[in-house]
Amino acid sequence: MADAVKDVDWVVTCLPKTDHVADALRSPEGIFANANEGTFICDVSTISPVASAEFAAEAPKHKMTFIDTPMSGGVTGAEAGTLTFMIGAEPEQYEKSKELLMGMGKNCFHCGGPGNGEIAKLVNNLILGITMIGVSEGFAIGEKLGADPKLL
Secondary structure (H helix, E strand, O other), X not given: OHHHHOOOOEEEEOOOOHHHHHHHHHOOOOHHHHOOOOOEEEEOOOOOHHHHHHHHHHHHHHOOEEEEOOEEOHHXXXXXXXXXXXXXXXXXXXXXXXXXXXXXXXXXXXXXXXOHHHHHHHXXXXXXXXXXXXXXXXXXXXXXXXXXXXOO
8 A cells, every 4th residue: 555645645545444444544554654744635434433533633643634524425426426525624624625525526515523524424324224214114014004015
């Protein structure tokens, strides 16, 4: 990874777990040890809001900026360039991040300071999950009561 983060202005990480992001940032081959001063790191993963705030606080020690920019829109949104980003950052960092993120998506929302993008994404996921369960249960009841599921 060391070579991939050298001499670039931006690094975007998208990893499955908080521990993976921590390793990408902090390992000897990672971003903090190898990227140039001034590098702007946008993490589009859905991870711990607490950890994201900690990464944001740690980045300036390496003369870098880390902001949480989790995305919504799935594979379809990524392929179409229509992702939505929920951004936890200081206002000036939010504005700068849009320079990059609008190349991958169509919506950016400033959700507050570091970690708040992750909070918004977790809330978004919870609401989506609850809605999916409600729809499934509604269809199950309708079918059990004799309605044609295709009509429902």
